[in-house]
Amino acid sequence: MSRRQLIELGIPPGYLADQVRRRLWQSPYPGVAVIHAGPLPWPTRARAALVYCGRGAALSHSAAAFRWGLTKKPPRQIDVSVPWERRVAGQRDLRIHLRRTMPDSYGVLPTVHPPETVVDLWGELADADAAITLLCDAARARISLDDVAAAAAGRARLPRRKLLGELLEEVREGVESALERRYRVDVERRHGLPASKLQVRDHVGGRWIRADVVYPRHRLRVELDGTLAHPGGRTAADTWRDNAVLIERDERTLRYRWTHVAATPCRTASQVAAALRRGGWRGTARACRPGCPAG
Incomplete structure (x- = not known):
C-alpha cells in the first residue's frame, strides 16, 4: 500500500515509518508499505513497484516477459512503463520507461499486452540469433505473430x-530456434541447396515422430540437436527414430549441433549436398566464398 492509501484509511502519517523502524513492515520503495x-x-515486489510508480503504470519489458511466459526466471530488475507526463524517480532494481503512448x-x-511486450523487447536485442529466439519463444507462448506485426x-x-x-515470416514457416534459422540461411540457402520442409510429423514404427528438416524427394532428414529439444545431446529415442526411419522409409538422417551449423556451415552444406545426391538430387552446391568446400 502507498502512504497516501494508508492516510486515506485514517492511519497517522508517521505510522508507516514507525512500523518499518520496528521491522514489522517493509518499505521496498519510498512511500510504499x-x-x-x-x-x-516476485509478485509482491512487482506490486510494490506499481504502487510506487502510481496511476497508469504497467509492468513491461523483462517483467512483462516473465508474466507472459516468454522467460522462465523472474528478473531481478523490475521494468515499469509510466505515462510520459508523469515523472518517477528511479530506484534500485527498478527501471522506469517513460512512454509518450502507453x-x-x-x-x-x-x-503491457503480450504483442507489445515482444516489440518492446525487440528494441533491446543485440543480434539476429537473439531476435529469432524471442519470436520463437513468443510463438511457443501462444502470442499471435500477426498481433506482434500489428504492434510493430x-x-x-x-x-x-x-x-x-x-523473421516473423521465418517463424510462421516453421523455424523454431536460432539453430534452425542458421541452418536454413547459412547452410541451405547460401549454398544453393533445395528448400526443405520444416517440423514434419510422420507415423513410423507405431509412433508419431517429428523431424526438424526433411527433403522428402531425396529421402533425407536433418535433425538439429539444439539445447532446447536435446539439452544432453542425442538420446535413445533419437536413435530409435533414426533407425525406424531408415528401415521403414529408406530415409537417411543427418544430425548436427550448433558448432556444425554456426562454425562450419560450408562443411555441413557439403555433407548435406552429398547425401542429397545419393537421394537423386541432380543439383550442385554453390560456393558461398572463395575456397568454400561446398562448391
Whole structure:
C-alpha cells in the first residue's frame, strides 16, 4: 500500500515509518508499505513497484516477459512503463520507461499486452540469433505473430523493422530456434541447396515422430540437436527414430549441433549436398566464398 492509501484509511502519517523502524513492515520503495515482515516473492515486489510508480503504470519489458511466459526466471530488475507526463524517480532494481503512448495493459498486476511486450523487447536485442529466439519463444507462448506485426506497425520508430518482418515470416514457416534459422540461411540457402520442409510429423514404427528438416524427394532428414529439444545431446529415442526411419522409409538422417551449423556451415552444406545426391538430387552446391568446400 502507498502512504497516501494508508492516510486515506485514517492511519497517522508517521505510522508507516514507525512500523518499518520496528521491522514489522517493509518499505521496498519510498512511500510504499508491505504490511508484513516476511519474504518478498516476485509478485509482491512487482506490486510494490506499481504502487510506487502510481496511476497508469504497467509492468513491461523483462517483467512483462516473465508474466507472459516468454522467460522462465523472474528478473531481478523490475521494468515499469509510466505515462510520459508523469515523472518517477528511479530506484534500485527498478527501471522506469517513460512512454509518450502507453500500450494496452491488463491483469491483476497491470502488464503491457503480450504483442507489445515482444516489440518492446525487440528494441533491446543485440543480434539476429537473439531476435529469432524471442519470436520463437513468443510463438511457443501462444502470442499471435500477426498481433506482434500489428504492434510493430503501430510504432513510429522501430529498429530493424525489415528484419522483424523477415523473421516473423521465418517463424510462421516453421523455424523454431536460432539453430534452425542458421541452418536454413547459412547452410541451405547460401549454398544453393533445395528448400526443405520444416517440423514434419510422420507415423513410423507405431509412433508419431517429428523431424526438424526433411527433403522428402531425396529421402533425407536433418535433425538439429539444439539445447532446447536435446539439452544432453542425442538420446535413445533419437536413435530409435533414426533407425525406424531408415528401415521403414529408406530415409537417411543427418544430425548436427550448433558448432556444425554456426562454425562450419560450408562443411555441413557439403555433407548435406552429398547425401542429397545419393537421394537423386541432380543439383550442385554453390560456393558461398572463395575456397568454400561446398562448391
